[in-house]
Amino acid sequence: MKNKWKNQRLWVKLTFMVLITVALTVSVLYLLLTNRIYEATQTQEEEQLLSIAEIVAAQPLVIETLNDGATNPEVQAYADQITETYQLDFVVVMTMDRIRLTHPDPAKINEPFQGGDEEAALAGQETTSIAQGTLGQSLRAFVPVFAAENTEIGVVAIGIKTTTLASIAKKTMQPFSVSFAVSLLFGFAAAIFTAFQLKTQMYNLEPIEIARLLEERNAMLENTKDAILVTDKNNKIVLSNLEAKKLFHPLQADGTGGDSENLVGLPLQSLLPVAQDLQALGGPSKPTDRIYHLDGVDYLLSVAPITVSKKTVGQIVLMRDATELYLLTDQLFNAATYATTLQTQSHDFLNKLHVIYGLAELEEYAELNDYLGKILEPAQEFSHRMIFLVKNPVIAGFLIGERSKFTERNYPFMIEVYPDVPPTTDHMAVQCWINIIRFLNQFILENQLADDLQIHFGFWNERLETVYELQVEPAMQERLAKELHAPMISQLLKKVDGRLEIESNARRVRIFLKTAYREEKN
Incomplete structure (x- = not known):
């Protein structure tokens, strides 16, 4: 599987990488937002439940029922009305002995309240909590009920089940869920677009192909006998090969390295003052050549622009030792001269022999002597x-x-x-x-x-x-x-x-x- 992934093309890898990044980012944001909305919904519901419970606790009917210590149809009807009006799951009025006087299930009336989270309310405090009751796990609000003499006579407990709370939060998150889906689709499209854009900028080359080209380029630069300098658009050197470093930082007399400082970053004019004249002569997009004399040696100096996407981003400077060209020219000229001389001698040899033989045969010794002087x-x-x-x-x-x-x-x-x-x-x-x-x-x-x-x-x-x-x-x-x-x-x-x-x-x-x-x- 690992090797199969390595063999995938670059645009596939880039698409998956960008898509995974986008999906992971959006998912984390969605989860954080969901959790935050759930917490905000719970807080809002808690405040709302406390407000409703305070209204119920202040009702004279509830106070009278708790003073009597026994349930009645009127208080149960009132509890059912509050439950329906505010879309609650239960409204329970309990005595100080935790006995329910109201409950959605009539069979649970006059039975002890379950949950164990009512202790604070029995001590006179308003509280909220999540606990397990007869209707399942629910969010509850507890408000104590006081008599006229400010004596606590019971507690009002109202609440909604946690499933109801989750449903409310889900409704709140519904617009965000749509946004999440749209974000994923947009991220997928952006991943594909980004992958193809990057691949286009890389000239549709795979990383292994780029690495091979880089190694080949470095090998060509370092092993060529010509000094090569590459500059940016500000004529500062960004690349130089070994021959260029030897040329401008030669060895000392003892054979040790001279100035080992890298040429990168230096202005081209500081090394080749004539380069500016060549660039002006050739223009921004025309290569130029010139014989350049440096330290007693003639070089064939070539300056050519580097164009990327029809824009000149720098120039490349090649310096070739012209000595070899001179030597080759001389060698060809000398070989031609030598061959011509041999040809001439071979062609004239028999003619001269015939002339000498003829003059000797005619006994024209004076003319023969003159002729011999001429051929020598x-x-x-x-x-x-x-x-x-x-x-x-x-x-x-x-x-x-x-x-x-x-x-x-x-x-x-x-x-x-x-x-x-x-x-x-x-x-x-x-x-x-x-x-x-x-x-x-x-x-x-x-x-x-x-x-x-x-x-x-x-x-x-x-x-x-x-x-x-x-x-x-x-x-x-x-x-x-x-x-x-x-x-x-x-x-x-x-x-x-x-x-x-x-x-x-x-x-x-x-x-x-x-x-x-x-x-x-x-």
């Missing part, structure tokens, strides 16, 4: 050397592409490769090395430092070793050192267990870069 131009020689000495096509293609950037600006770009660079399966190491070299080459080109550039590149002891030698003015040396110690370079070096050192004198700078590089095993 530096650009072609560089491509051939890179393909031959660098067995990693991604690195070879990258270097060929970098040389084209330098030659476009009329700068030399020659690399001495020793020993040969083997292939590898460690793509992360290759990408990080390419990104560092690309950054360094870009700085050299932007600041026109490539006139006397010398590059040495090789593979030693499971590491790539790269050495740059160039002439740099002292003022530019400080700027170069600062750029090479930027957070982005530090992060890349940390990923590949790398080390970067700078040696400089008055006009000459040597940059040593060593990064991990695992040779591919056959």
Whole structure:
């Protein structure tokens, strides 16, 4: 039964819960009201019975009959009249010896009064009580009867049966019973309406489905590599994932946690001042993207609104490290360059052989010498050397592409490769090395430092070793050192267990870069 209840749908549970709550509340109120009305009816009847008993006790006929100490037809008729007029169940006139002089049942006249609750009245007090008599349980009122000399000569007892009292209370409660039934019907309708309303607001999902979605959402947020921030309509952060906390509260140098304070509750502008500009640019309902530079690293910043029931309740901010995008773009470009170079060499190889053979056959040695000089131009020689000495096509293609950037600006770009660079399966190491070299080459080109550039590149002891030698003015040396110690370079070096050192004198700078590089095993 318990498992069956657990398997019930949410709207059924909500309906029963609300209905039971309403029914229990209304029932308790009904019982309390019934009890209160019964008590009020009893009190009212007691007061009324005392008033009638006082009238009977003051009648001269009753006083005369008690003085005589014997019943008579006149007093019995009077008692019957009072009983009928006030809808009572009995009117009894008794002597001080508890002998009845009147009674609805003539056979009970001149017999002792039963009940035991008349003692106070025999002592001269007006009382009311509920007791068991010859007619059953009844509500009674007792009033003493006094003679002219203020001497008690008997007691008048009148009353109604408790069943009659309950009937009176029931008539009083009849309108409330109708209200109770209407309240239950209304409660049932309200229970169904409330259940369906709550279910609609919960997008018709069951609790177990909501729990699963919540767990899935938390897993997605915590395991994604993108930093994610969720804000409310006041641009205060209400949710952040682990990557966001690492980004804005990074680790200390000793590896211990930095500022462990939660990001929840902080204004978004305090972490991302550009977020306000993005929101203004995109508007309240349009997602926007922008490259954002933070601590030396480029991020693809995306801001999108969160809409619930066609109302914007906040926004979600995603920060993706653009380094991987840059690396992927470079990798594709370098691979394309490498493939193009191989294709060109394969296509031209036979043509060149035919030309050389033809010139040799015709004994045109001067033209053959000129032709050989042309095919051994530096650009072609560089491509051939890179393909031959660098067995990693991604690195070879990258270097060929970098040389084209330098030659476009009329700068030399020659690399001495020793020993040969083997292939590898460690793509992360290759990408990080390419990104560092690309950054360094870009700085050299932007600041026109490539006139006397010398590059040495090789593979030693499971590491790539790269050495740059160039002439740099002292003022530019400080700027170069600062750029090479930027957070982005530090992060890349940390990923590949790398080390970067700078040696400089008055006009000459040597940059040593060593990064991990695992040779591919056959």
